[in-house]
Amino acid sequence: MNIKELDPDSSPQAAFGARLRRLRGERGWTQDELGDRMGYSSTGRKMPTLRLARRADAALSTGDTFEREWREMRHGSLLEGFPEFLEHESRAAEIRLYEVGVMPGLLQTPDYAAVLADSAVRRGSITPEQAEERVALVAERQASLNRTPPPMVFVVLDESCLRRPVGEPAVMKEQVQRLIEFAEQPNTVLQVAPFDMGTRRPFDLPITLLTLPDRSLVSYAESAQRGHLERESTSVVPLLTAYHQLQAEAPSQASSVAMIKTLRKGTP
Template structure:
């Protein structure tokens, strides 16, 4: 029986899952044993233990009753529900860290993997000012982003294909100086043999394949994963029947997008107008 490793340091959901598994193992119970005591399925227990599904208050309270943990799991589950990370994202990040290829499409802002610290800070602080996240959640996001960016420096480096909507480079974030540094950073990244940057100009219109951000991962075993999100939810897809159409659409997007040389020239031209 395959047993997926859990790194409790990656997220609050992973920490909860690791604790749940530890308590279950101490009692010699299978996932089905615990599930029957809570009133759910063994697959649900598996999803919570591996961080693929967040524990609801009802689930955590049921686990406390079954395991005799006097409300400790319910209290710990609050940190999972209060996190700023969308469901599915922690598992995606773990896969991203070892992916052989990463394909990105973003609308409106520079993708996190390509952001400078000041740009990322400006985006995150904006969310705090709007009341969308707390200061603690902002720090969680920035810490995780730095860890994700470090993974690009591993050897061998992953191949990164980034297709950016034109609005990503034209929307000023953090003021002119922060934006200028961000554009410089994009140009530097594109000098790496492992990074390709392309723009989809506004006049691409209906030929743009995606309306929402999407990330496609090719893992070392050549399997593919898709992650997409809206403002309130994230979705991780592993099944080929769902992932393959997105891969095909991404290839069409790359064909329709401006070539890298033309895209970098557009970024350089815009950069000349910043301090």
């Protein structure tokens, strides 16, 4: 029987496939038998998904081996700096973020995240599998906030995040309600930077600032081509100062939530 060789050193995908084939062979299963156990008609896809990796681990009793291997592959396709940022974010004591245009991932509802991901698929910038993984990543990041003790999360949204429609009205209505619920949590502060702040706004682009458990600071920002993670205090401390200025200039959480509720009433 002529079986196509897989060189595990040729690519991460080939290494994933070679491991899957080896473990399947050790158990004496055919590809169809493994597919049945995993709930897939075929396991020979070019780019594995998170769901496939988890089902492979379950079928082959390999713990989280395939899931970890999948994450390494996924991180290889993410913007430079973002995988390391995710590690810092998952253990940060304080998270401060300012977002423009769209809701930040930590506050997105599943439907809102899915609409953004599906839009990227239609533009041809990502595959349907990558869209599924993008939505799963949003959920994973949000789940990491439920650790004990939870981090303090400070969010300032540019008014454009509220004004830009994403998906059907029901999607936006649910997303707005999510913001209100977020603001009610004891470890969160939510503010809206209205358009009329004008030049009193210290940031023009999104920024995230993390305070780690040892009180060191990290900042993260993205361009169209790459993410930039900064650890040097001489660069990050001025950003933190500017963020405090942003919070001081923006309306209070009570006023911001009142504005959000007004928008919610106007949502069909």
